[in-house]
Amino acid sequence: PRQESFNVSRKEILSPHQKLQLSQMQERMRNRIRLRHMAYSTEQSYCSCLARYAEHLAIHKFQGDASAKVEAYLTWMALNDYSATAQNQAFCALLFFYRDCLGQELKNVDALRAKRPKRVPYSPTFTDVQRLLADIQDSGGYPLRLMVHLLYGCGMRLKEVCELRMKDVDLVNSRITIHQAKGAKDRPVPLPCNLSVPLGIQMAAAAASADRDRANGLPIHLPGRLAIKYPRMPFSKDWAFVFPARNPCTFKRNGITGRYCCLGENIQRAVRASVRRLGLNDMLHPHSLRHGFSTHAIDQGTNIRDLQEVLGHNSLETTQVYVHAEVGRVRSPIERMELVAYQ
Numbered sequence: 001p002r003q004e005s006f007n008v009s010r011k012e013i014l015s016p017h018q019k020l021q022l023s024q025m026q027e028r029m030r031n032r033i034r035l036r037h038m039a040y041s042t043e044q045s046y047c048s049c050l051a052r053y054a055e056h057l058a059i060h061k062f063q064g065d066a067s068a069k070v071e072a073y074l075t076w077m078a079l080n081d082y083s084a085t086a087q088n089q090a091f092c093a094l095l096f097f098y099r100d101c102l103g104q105e106l107k108n109v110d111a112l113r114a115k116r117p118k119r120v121p122y123s124p125t126f127t128d129v130q131r132l133l134a135d136i137q138d139s140g141g142y143p144l145r146l147m148v149h150l151l152y153g154c155g156m157r158l159k160e161v162c163e164l165r166m167k168d169v170d171l172v173n174s175r176i177t178i179h180q181a182k183g184a185k186d187r188p189v190p191l192p193c194n195l196s197v198p199l200g201i202q203m204a205a206a207a208a209s210a211d212r213d214r215a216n217g218l219p220i221h222l223p224g225r226l227a228i229k230y231p232r233m234p235f236s237k238d239w240a241f242v243f244p245a246r247n248p249c250t251f252k253r254n255g256i257t258g259r260y261c262c263l264g265e266n267i268q269r270a271v272r273a274s275v276r277r278l279g280l281n282d283m284l285h286p287h288s289l290r291h292g293f294s295t296h297a298i299d300q301g302t303n304i305r306d307l308q309e310v311l312g313h314n315s316l317e318t319t320q321v322y323v324h325a326e327v328g329r330v331r332s333p334i335e336r337m338e339l340v341a342y343q
Contacts, residue, residue, distance in 0.1 A: 013055045022054045028101045036100075037224075040253065049093035067107045070094050121321060122283045123295040132284065135274045141246050142262050144270040146198050151267075151286055153192040155293035155311055157182065158264040158286045166203060166210075167238040171196055178312070180223065187312045203242055209259075210240035219258040221251055234258065294322040 014022060026047045033043045053073055060076075062069045073094075077087050098104045124132070129152055136145045150161050160178050168177045174191040181187060191199070213220070219227065219234030220241070227234045241261040250257045267286050275284050290311075297307055308319040 014058055018054065018058060022051060025054075025097070025101070026050060029097055032096075032100050034253070045089060046093040046096060049090045050097055053090070053094060066098050066104050070098070070106060121291045122281070122288055123291040123322070124281065124284050124288055126292075126296055128280050128284065129289065129292050129296075131278055132271070132274055132280065135278055136270055137274070139270060140266055142243065142266050143198075143202050144267055146195070146202060147243060147262070147267055148271060148286070148289070149195055150199075152289040152293050153195050154189045155290050155297070156189060157290060158267060162243060162261045162264050162267070164242040164261075165238070166206065166240050166242060169199065169203060169242060171200055171203075181312055183312070183314070185312055187309065189310050199242075206240055206242050206244055207237055209244050210237045213240075213259050218248055219256065221256075221258050221260045227256075291322070294319070298322050 029046060029050060030043055033046065056073055056076065057069060060072075062072045064072075070091075074087055074091060077090060095106060098106050133145075133149055133152065136148045138144050147161050150156055150164075151158065154176060156176075156178065160181055164176070165179075168179060169191070170176070171191070174193060174196060176189050176191050177186065178189060179186050210220070214235045214237075220236075220239050222234055222239060233239055241259070243262040245260045245262055248257055249260050251260070264286070271284070271286050274280075275282065294307060294311060298304065304316070304319055304323065307322075308316055311319060313319045
């Protein structure tokens with residue numbers, strides 16, 4: 001089995017002393033991650049990888065130096081059919097932990113990277129996307145239908161739609177600017193004309209919500225230390241989320257209670273429910289709509305260099321995976337034969 005602790009609760013795997021040590025190591029890792037301004041999602045995944053690694057060492061009692069323990073753990077993951085992505089994530093987390101947190105150099109670790117298979121990303125057909133967009137429903141008080149339309153209509157990532165702010169939307173010029181996207185890069189994306197009106201209505205509702213929060217002294221979540229440098233900015237309407245969360249929450253990194261954005265889990269649940277109702281491919285996830293946007297844009301003659309800028313890819317090779325070969329131009333030699341009729 002992939003989890004060696006099915007019959008053992010997490011509390012029973014580590015002793016109290018080991019749990020204290022793990023908590024201290026995770027805190028050290030969080031401090032190093034925040035010092036380097038790495039994403040909060042990276043912080044969560046790295047700390048989770050470190051916890052699983054500590055539990056595995058507590059069970060199997062690996063001997064040797066740090067390099068031998070890491071190699072044994074990654075070998076165990078490979079033998080238990082973990083994906084190459086999961087192995088490489090664990091590898092990067094442990095490499096960061098030993099090198100940046102403990103100051104220990106791991107020897108001969110580059111060879112431990114798992115080779116990721118090259119796969120063509122799943123892109124739903126235009127008909128499937130059309131059916132999905134017509135079926136998706138709002139729920140939980142969130143305009144999920146509009147958010148899913150933006151995923152496909154603009155080729156945005158899930159997090160980019162959720163964290164969209166009022167200042168980023170230019171309805172006059174039909175343009176959206178994505179700030180601090182993957183790789184800490186900014187990029188512009190076109191706003192489809194048929195989404196301008198519903199997006200404008202949602203922005204008006206978000207502005208009204210921001211006015212109520214300002215009257216109640218409820219701040220907006222801001223990145224980094226902007227709230228300290230500009231004390232009035234957490235109450236600025238320009239920085240308000242276009243898709244704000246229904247209820248206030250406490251921000252985990254600074255402990256301040258304020259207004260955050262709608263979480264991506266709401267969109268994921270809505271898309272999954274619609275896919276099951278329509279009987280579509282189970283591989284159709286919110287991020288698949290970004291692949292569909294890219295493939296369909298290429299099919300209708302979009303310049304691949306322009307598409308690279310819209311998607312925010314560093315390399316043109318990343319964008320070229322959406323250029324599918326015209327297999328219809330390849331004729332099979334069997335067509336020249338006269339085959340015996342099938343029974």
